[in-house]
Amino acid sequence: MTKTKDQLDAENYADKVVAEMSALSDEEIMNTAAEEHRDTKTEASRIRQALLDAAVAHGKERLKAAQARLADEDAQKGNNENVVLSFEAKRAKLARMIAQNPQLTLAARQGEAMDEAEIDGYLADLAELGITDSTERDDT
Amino acid sequence: MTQAVRAVWSEGEVQLAISELSEADLHRLQQTARALARGSRLAPRELLNEAVWKLLEGVRKVPRSEKFVPVLMGAMRSVAWNNRKLHDNARVDSGDDEALNNIGDAAPTPEDILAKKNLRQSVLDLFKGDEIAQAICEGWFFEQMTEKELCDLTGLDLKQLGTKKQEIRRALIRSDVGAHLK
Structure with a gap:
């Protein structure tokens, strides 16, 4: 499929952003963070917690899906047992x-x-x- | 199957990797999310969350031997790209009768306005009145110019270009609420 000009722009932009942000030193990153946050440590903890929350939320979703699958299998097994x-x-x-x-x-x-x-x-x-x-x- | 080629990261591995991130790693991820979210319908935090989910679902085939920060940045890039592509396609498909009949039914949301604006314009609008910054953005992000070409284009020397690029980067990762929608 041919990409539109907008899509090419978006791809180039994303590549460049990731390359540039990866190339910055930790010091440059922290200097920028310090301009925005009075307490960069607290902000870092908040980001970490948000990431952990996302991972936990994914785990809960997966558990729910697994439980639903088991319930489905049980129902099917029950049906098989009741075969005439x-x-x-x-x-x-x-x-x-x-x-x-x-x-x-x-x-x-x-x-x-x-x-x-x-x-x-x-x-x-x-x-x-x-x-x-x-x-x-x-x-x- | 060896550890290096297993595609899916377990929740435990991801949680451990997150807990081991340094302060700079965390800010690097947040700043990258802000810059990547520009022009997409996802807020930076949503982009980070989606990237974690993608990794856990094994949608991205990433060798476990790779470092976590680049892996997550790559996942964010992919999420932002797919989100933009999805809405680009929706924009193309929205010419049906029902969509036309519904025009004017509701006030457009910031996301609707954004969807009509392309990413290049969204970035250039950030630097209205600063032609040098706009020229650098065009060349740097969208035309894949080298630093020498950017210097030739703007008349800046390498040091001045570095300072200007830093200004641009900081504007792109600004934390104002809804900045990614501007």
């Missing part, structure tokens, strides 16, 4: 859990014969007991 499984998927889930937990003998005996409502009830009971499908945990 098909009857076949429920049956497969129960089969996996039986394979992972050989002590579930009743389920092993009755699994094939259970209807969907029975499987739902059984899976809910297992969840209450803290028995979950470990392959789902691995997925997250």
Whole structure:
């Protein structure tokens, strides 16, 4: 994109300002500061505090953004956990859990014969007991 | 990835760097902010704040090995430049019907007035009545003239030119409220 004359002027001006201000000695800088401020030390502290405040404000914004992102992820995870499984998927889930937990003998005996409502009830009971499908945990 | 090429400064690193700045460093940053803010819609303090944010966001890819003051001055330069470019474009785009219909609805703010004035004019206006200072500003800031060329242009010797440049610099970093808008 071609720069306008104003933009070129602004670029040249900014380059020159930075070059000139960088080339000044500390003494020249402090002499100029002393012309404006009775107490250059207090003014320097004020500038330092303003810069620190800007850095802290940025940190707070970043924290807020991170919290919002986490809340978003939690909401999405919640949605995933509430996914409605098909009857076949429920049956497969129960089969996996039986394979992972050989002590579930009743389920092993009755699994094939259970209807969907029975499987739902059984899976809910297992969840209450803290028995979950470990392959789902691995997925997250 | 090595320390030298990591782009983003952490908050801790920036806070440490700020706390280690000398009194002269801090005044140098403030004076640079005032000169750079001229002709932009940002006040010097806003320019400094924005520069710190840019650094923390990693928008500027700056090796960590660089010194903090030049890095922050470079960030301020970039913020001022982008701000000016943004408003230059807004000025070009403002010819739509809605903008035309709204003319006269509200009194122009100092920023609106500034947006209509280019940076060169804003700098030259500071030295109304002082043709030598104006000629130096034109050559020094906008035409990239060497000191010898500036001496030839103004008839000053190098020492006189140095004194005049110092006067100009001090006028540009004046601290009056809203000085950057004049």
